Amino acid sequence: MTPFRYGHAAAEDWQGAIERCLEALGPAPESGNLGFLYVTDSLAAHMGEVLDRFRTATGVDHWVGTVGMGICATGVEYYEQPAVAAMVAELPPDSFRVFPAVVKSLEDFDARHRDWIAEHRPYLGLVHGDPSNPLTEALIQQLAARTTAGFLVGGLASSRDRVYLYADGITQGGVAGVLFAEQVGVLTRLSQGCSPIGPQHSITEAQRNIMIRLDGEPALAVLKEDVGEILARDLTRIGGYIFVGLPIAGSDTGDYLVRNLVGIDPRNELVAIGDMVEPGTQMMFCRRDAGTAREDLSRMLAALRGRLSAPPRGAIYVSCLGRGVNLFGPHSEELRIIQDELGDFPLVGFYANGEISQDRLYGYTGVLTLFT
Numbered sequence: 001m002t003p004f005r006y007g008h009a010a011a012e013d014w015q016g017a018i019e020r021c022l023e024a025l026g027p028a029p030e031s032g033n034l035g036f037l038y039v040t041d042s043l044a045a046h047m048g049e050v051l052d053r054f055r056t057a058t059g060v061d062h063w064v065g066t067v068g069m070g071i072c073a074t075g076v077e078y079y080e081q082p083a084v085a086a087m088v089a090e091l092p093p094d095s096f097r098v099f100p101a102v103v104k105s106l107e108d109f110d111a112r113h114r115d116w117i118a119e120h121r122p123y124l125g126l127v128h129g130d131p132s133n134p135l136t137e138a139l140i141q142q143l144a145a146r147t148t149a150g151f152l153v154g155g156l157a158s159s160r161d162r163v164y165l166y167a168d169g170i171t172q173g174g175v176a177g178v179l180f181a182e183q184v185g186v187l188t189r190l191s192q193g194c195s196p197i198g199p200q201h202s203i204t205e206a207q208r209n210i211m212i213r214l215d216g217e218p219a220l221a222v223l224k225e226d227v228g229e230i231l232a233r234d235l236t237r238i239g240g241y242i243f244v245g246l247p248i249a250g251s252d253t254g255d256y257l258v259r260n261l262v263g264i265d266p267r268n269e270l271v272a273i274g275d276m277v278e279p280g281t282q283m284m285f286c287r288r289d290a291g292t293a294r295e296d297l298s299r300m301l302a303a304l305r306g307r308l309s310a311p312p313r314g315a316i317y318v319s320c321l322g323r324g325v326n327l328f329g330p331h332s333e334e335l336r337i338i339q340d341e342l343g344d345f346p347l348v349g350f351y352a353n354g355e356i357s358q359d360r361l362y363g364y365t366g367v368l369t370l371f372t
Contacts, residue, residue, distance in 0.1 A: 004314035004371065005032065006087035006346035008073035014043045014082045018053055021084040028059045032088040034096055034178065036126075036316060037065035037166055038072075038350040042082040044161035048170050050084070060088055062098050064178045065166040066128040066157040068350030070324055072317055075339040077324055077332040077351075085348040087314055089371065095181040097122065100167045103174035104135060106142050113146075113179075120181040122147050124188070126316060126369065127154040127177030128165045131353045137361050139175045144359035147179065152359060153188050153369045155318035155352030185372035187307055190357045191300040193323050193364035194243050194258050195292035196284045198226035203281045209262070211271045214283070218269035226285045235264060244273045245286040248360070258286060258364045288364065290327050294337065297366060301341035304370060312342070312370040317349035319366040324351050338368065 007024030011017040017039075035054060043050055044067050051063060071078050073085040097116050102109050125147055129136045136156065144152045154177060157163045167176035180186060201222060205213035214222040223242075224232035231238055238261065245256040263272035277283070319334060328334040338347070355362045 001310065001313050002090065003311070004087050004089045004346045006073065006085070006314065006348055008076065008083070008085040008348065010078050010081045010083035012082070014046050014050070017043070017082040017084045018050060021086055022054070022057050025058070025086055025088065028057065031090040032058065032060050033062060034089045034091055035060045035063040036087045036089070036348055037063050038085045038348055039067055040071055040078055040081065040083045041067050041069050041159035041161050043067070043084070044159050044164060047164040051166060051170065054086060058088060062168055063166050064098060064126065064128070064176070066350060067159045067164055068352065069158045069160065069321060070351035072319070072335050072347070072349045072351070074344060074347045075332060075335050077335055079325060087346055087348045089314060092183050094120070095184050097179045098168050099176060099179070100169065101130070101165060101171040101174035101176040102139050102143065103133065117146055117179070122179035123149050123151070123182040124186055125152045125177055125179040127152050127175050127356060129154070129156045129175040129356070130163050130165065130173050131156040132163065133174055136175060140356055140361060141359045143175060148182070150359055152356050153316070153318070153367050154356040155350065155367070156354040158321055158351060158353040186369055187304055187372060188357070188367065188369040189300045189304050190255065190362065191297045191366045191368070192256070192258070193293045193320060193327060193366070194245065194286035194288050195296070196245060197287050198285055200247060200282050200284045203277055203279055203283055206277045206279055209272050209274065209276055211273065211277060211283070219271040220264060220266065220269035223271055223285060241288055243286045243288060243364070245284045246275065247282050247284070256284070257360060257362060288322070288327070293323065293327055297334070297337055298341060300368070301338060304368065305342060308370070308372065310372070312345045312372060314371045315345065315347040316369045317347055317366065318352050318355050319349065320355055320364045321351045321353060322364050323366060334366070
């Protein structure tokens with residue numbers, strides 16, 4: 001199968017980044033019907049002009065993508081500068097369906113796409129979301145239910161400027177992207193950026209996002225025991241290092257959702273986290289660790305490699321803002337690991353404010369999707 005065309009570039013200004021990327025992408029061929037486009041937030045104010053330029057230069061009408069505080073391509077990451085990464089796929093006619101932002105309900109989405117979904121039975125969707133919409137997580141779950149596998153991949157845009165999503169045109173406020181029929185071959189896996197530091201515990205008493213008792217003991221006492229004596233003596237050191245993992249029931253790969261610790265009450269021995277919890281929920285404390293993140297990424301890549309019969313035609317990688325340079329180091333190490341493990345193939349993506357895999361919103365993960 002023919003590899004997808006792709007290009008990526010950075011420059012001192014946004015126009016220069018676009019033109020260099022288009023030059024790397026190469027002259028427009030007769031084939032190619034779906035484009036993926038990611039830009040750093042330095043270009044956020046020019047999103048409409050960027051999309052128009054790529055559509056005109058390539059002759060490709062359908063584009064999906066978003067803005068990120070960092071973006072990536074094969075073996076490289078871009079931050080703090082105008083940069084663009086683009087990929088053009090050649091897919092079977094009518095094998096995909098692009099949809100603009102779903103903001104509140106799926107009523108209009110269903111009216112527009114019901115017939116295509118019924119005929120083509122989409123297996124998976126690539127979606128990008130606006131983190132400011134409080135309904136985003138619920139919309140992700142509802143959109144996943146429209147696929148035969150109940151599976152979405154993607155992430156939430158990240159930007160110090162306005163958030164924009166690409167879905168044929170510029171869209172905002174909800175979840176937008178593309179659905180793929182089963183004839184579009186894809187493989188996808190998720191890699192965690194944190195690792196458990198103790199056993200699973202049962203939340204025996206909780207109120208909203210506050211854990212009161214774990215395994216019948218005060219939540220803070222359990223936290224101190226799991227993190228060890230040194231950290232327990234100075235809990236100010238656990239910020240950005242210790243998190244809570246919520247295991248996903250029924251997962252055959254041991255997946256869990258990572259949530260931030262958002263507060264501690266030493267007097268009442270309470271622990272607050274960045275999600276709602278209830279009695280009976282299982283949880284564990286985790287640490288953010290570069291070494292274990294590298295090991296987990298390598299395990300994920302080995303699992304994908306074992307399922308490949310040929311090099312991927314292309315790939316989308318969505319990683320957390322807390323990964324990349326912040327976890328793997330300053331020399332594009334995260335993307336170089338992927339390149340070293342799977343080879344040199346077209347890849348584009350971005351650093352997200354939350355990552356999407358199946359019907360859930362993750363944090364501190366990397367989601368790699370391969371087109372085969």
